[in-house]
Amino acid sequence: MSGEETAGEDAGAPQPSIVAPPAEQQPNEEAVAEAPATGEEGKAAAGTSEEAPAVSTSTAAAGRQYRALVLTGFGGYEKVKMQIRQLPQAEPSPGAGQVCVQVRACGLNFADLLARQGLYDRLPSPPVSPGMEAAGIVLAVGEGVSSPKVGDKVMIMARSGLWQEIVTVQANQTFLMPEGMSFEEAAAFLVNYITAYMVLFDFGNLRPDQSVLVHMAAGNKTCPTVLAMYC
Numbered sequence: 001m002s003g004e005e006t007a008g009e010d011a012g013a014p015q016p017s018i019v020a021p022p023a024e025q026q027p028n029e030e031a032v033a034e035a036p037a038t039g040e041e042g043k044a045a046a047g048t049s050e051e052a053p054a055v056s057t058s059t060a061a062a063g064r065q066y067r068a069l070v071l072t073g074f075g076g077y078e079k080v081k082m083q084i085r086q087l088p089q090a091e092p093s094p095g096a097g098q099v100c101v102q103v104r105a106c107g108l109n110f111a112d113l114l115a116r117q118g119l120y121d122r123l124p125s126p127p128v129s130p131g132m133e134a135a136g137i138v139l140a141v142g143e144g145v146s147s148p149k150v151g152d153k154v155m156i157m158a159r160s161g162l163w164q165e166i167v168t169v170q171a172n173q174t175f176l177m178p179e180g181m182s183f184e185e186a187a188a189f190l191v192n193y194i195t196a197y198m199v200l201f202d203f204g205n206l207r208p209d210q211s212v213l214v215h216m217a218a219g220n221k222t223c224p225t226v227l228a229m230y231c
Contacts, residue, residue, distance in 0.1 A: 011129075011131070011134075011156070011158040011159075011160065011161030011162050011164070011167040011168065011169045011173075063086065063087030063088065063089050063090045063091060063092070064086070064087055064166075065084055065085065065086045065087075066084075066085055066086070066087070066164065066165035066166040067082060067083070067084060067085070067164070067165050068082075068083050068085055068129050068163065068164040068165070069081070069082060069083075069129060069130070069131070069163040069164070070082075070083050070126075070127050070128065070129050071115070071116055071123075071126045071127065071128055071129070071130055072126055072127050073126050073127075074116065074117055074118030074126065075116070075117070075118075076116075077116075079116065079126075080116065085164075087166070091140065092139045092140040092166065092168070093140065093142075094140055094141060094142040094145075094168050095142050095143075095168075096142050096143040096144050097142055097143075097144055097145060097170055097171055097172075098141075098142040098145070098168050098169065098170055098171065099138055099140070099141045099142065099145060099148060099154075099168070099169060099170075099171050099174060100138070100139045100140040100141075100166065100167070100168045101134075101136045101137065101138055101139060101154060101156060101166070101167050101168075101169065101174070102136045102137045102138075102139050102165065102166060103134045103135070103136040103156075103162065103164060103165050103166065103167055104135055104136040104137065104183040104187075105134065105135050105136070105182075105183040105184045105186070105187035106131050106133070106134040106135075106162050106163050106187055107131070107132065107133040107134065107162075107187045107188045107191065109132055109133070109191050109192075111132060111191075112130050112131065112132060115130055115160070116130065122159055122160075123159070123160050124160060128160060128161070129160065129161050129162075129163050129164050130160050130161075130162075130163055131158075131160060131161060131162030131163035131164070132157065132158060132159065132160065132162060132191055133155070133156065133157050133158075133162060133187055133188070133189075133190045133191050134155075134156045134162040134163075134167070134187050135153070135154065135155050135156065135177060135183040135184075135186035135187040136153070136154065136156070136167075136183065137151065137152070137153055137154075138150050138151060138152045138153075138154060138174075139166070141171070142171075145171045147171070147176075148171065148174055148176060152176060153176070153177040153183070153186075154174040154175060154176055154177060155174065155175045155176075155177055155186040155187070155189060155190055156169055156173055156174050156175075157173055157175075157190045157191065157194075158173055175190070200212070
């Protein structure tokens with residue numbers, strides 16, 4: 001078990017009333033897990049994909065548009081497409097126990113790469129938006145949610161679905177960001193550090209006054225492992 005396996009439920013998104021054309025009508029641009037938000041903050045991993053033209057499937061009044069990276073099938077980067085979606089209501093309306101978050105940065109993990117190739121069985125079948133961790137600002141909270149609050153900066157961990165500008169998750173899948181932490185740092189924190197903690201203290205059963213041999217500290221798992229030893 002790792003941080004990826006403790007991620008919890010998939011992140012949801014309101015049923016979109018605007019979607020991109022089918023995958024075969026879109027250009028085969030390469031795309032990676034880009035944090036879709038604009039501005040100086042909000043990119044944990046950058047891509048080069050262009051937005052596909054949106055096609056309206058509803059004439060009813062709807063809310064704001066947002067972008068999502070969608071895995072249309074298993075394979076290479078060409079299977080990841082940008083889609084334009086739209087909230088079905090003027091404002092986000094999460095259900096009881098849920099929160100809606102404006103994503104400012106999202107993470108790219110090894111498990112996401114495996115999932116794209118069809119080698120990670122915890123990902124729902126395509127078409128699906130991948131993404132196991134992200135960070136952003138709470139837009140709305142559902143009934144019974146006392147924390148986080150609207151406007152709070154949070155880290156999010158889910159099994160999938162976080163490569164979207166707007167996501168809806170259970171409140172207990174969010175964690176308040178420490179003061180001074182950037183969105184990019186928060187979006188790359190949870191999976192790696194939870195995995196490192198589990199390796200040391202759950203599987204390794206590390207206890208005070210014991211020694212650990214770290215023969216390499218250069219990756220996104222081993223560096224957090226070294227830091228966790230000093231916490």
